[in-house]
Amino acid sequence: MSPLKPSSHEDTDLSARSARSRPLSLLVLCAGALMTILDGNIVTVAMPAVQRDLGFSAPGLAWVVNAYLIPFGGLLLLAGRLGDLLGRKRMFTSGLAVFTVASVLCGVAGGPALLVAARALQGVGGAMTTAVVLGMIVALYPEPREQARAIAVFSAVGAAGAALGTFLGGALTQAAGWHWIFLINLPVGAVAWFAAVRVLPADRPAAPVRSADWAGAVLVTGALMTGVYAIIGSGGRTPGATLVLAAVAVALLGGFALRQSRAAHPLLRLGVLRSRTLSGANGTQVLMLGTMYGFQYIGTLYLQRVLGHDELSTSFAFLPAPLLIGALTLGLAARLVGRFGPYRVLLAGLALATAGMALLGRAPADGSYAADVLTPLLMLSAGFAVAMPALTGLAMAGVAEEDAGLASGLFNTTQVVGGSLGLAVLTTLAAGRTQGLLGEGVPLVAATADGYRLAFAVAAGLGAAALALAAATLRPGRADG
Secondary structure: OOOOOOOHHHHHHHHOOOOOHHHHHHHHHHHHHHHHHHHHHOOOOOHHHHHHHHOOOHHHHOHHHHHHHHHHHHHHHHHHHHHHHHOHHHHHHHHHHHHHHHHHHHHHOOOHHHHHHHHHHHHHHHHHHHHOHHHHHHHHOOOHHHHHHHHHHHHHHHHHHHHHHHHHHHHHHHHHOOOHHHHOHHHHHHHHHHHHHHHOOOOOOOOOHHHOOHHHHHHHHHHHHHHHHHHHOHHHOOHHHHHHHHHHHHHHHHHHHHHHHHOOOOOOOHHHHHOHHHHHHHHHHHHHHHHHHHHHHHHHHHHHHHOOOOHHHHHHHHOHHHHHHHHHHHHHHHHHHHHHOHHHHHHHHHHHHHHHHHHHOOOOOOOOHHHHHHHHHHHHHHHHHHHHHHHHHHHHOOOOHHHHHHHHHHHHHHHHHHHHHHHHHHHHHHHHHHHHHHHOOOOHHHHHHHHHHHHHHHHHHHHHHHHHHHHHHOOOOOOOO
16 A cells, blocks of 8 residues: 655645654644644533533533534534645634634633534534644655654544543643633644644645535535434434434435435545545544543543542543553554554554453442553553554555545544444443443442443443454455455
């Protein structure tokens, strides 16, 4: 498999840039992506404080998270293709501006309605920013070894950012109040925007915007938004309503596929999905992210509701995860990929993460952080740290230049869908198991712990499925056969 090759005009642009400018460009891209990744879960620890201050109802509080995830997950594919058509730099800088303004609105919100609306606007800006980053990175670094290192840096930001959000959410809320989990984005976003305008290389649209398939865009965006909403809100509605939403999402997706097969200028060339590498990598990510999101969320609840940790101690308990992920991804993952190849590194990382989750599935009700959580946390973090860069490289390998933004948006979309789907399944299973045990007279803490153990065991099963899928579809020499 060969890395993505930039077009001739990008070759000329890149060759004129100094060795210093590309690391600065990578830093800017990672900073923009980091803000959007952090805001996906930084609010989780602050939710009780937000509810007290703004008067959210218990069902309404979920919209502080859902209002961000629905447009973010639903618009990634469209934003990636629009980046190809309008220019990825333009899409990235516009997304940064929208996200930063929305963050300020979140921070000054005095009521539920403004906060939910601003979170939705954050999701729009987050999708615009994140969708094109991978496509820009592979154009900046066309040489295979440098590209692997750059992807490792980006993967470190993504992998560590999700875990870091839990820590920062608790620390900022405890020290300065929940408003600052949003207001902190103002200086970061402003600096990143000015740096992006000055540092990022200009790119040319791959095709005139008038050729865009707007009907297909409406269909796929509606399908993804409806699907994400069906997944993340499934615990707050009847099963029948969830099935109706899922059916609507499938129908819209079918209409989109039909449209793409007939459109003169399709939004998504269906031939792209015939690549076993691209499809296998995205399918593997759905399962892998289901495992990791489940660990972060269920693990947080286990520490608080079973082991009795408060918000700040929970934040510090998760701190080894981003530190280890950052250290391994930046210092080891690229070298491992260069020596053994992304396929072997991916399988090893998935095996280690799955073993860590299986070990966590034995955590007792009277356990402790040091004895029952820390070792699985380190195993999961190490496995994810080496698996994610390898998987990212495989997903982008061999993608044509004109489809780079689309492939980037697709890869980010499966992250959101996989994480949301895994979380919905695991939380539903844990809650059902706990309620069943409570009905049998089992004490609350013991019943809760047993429900979480079931969720951890199922998450380990998702990890094993990801390992099997990767082994079957991503083997070198057979990836696109």
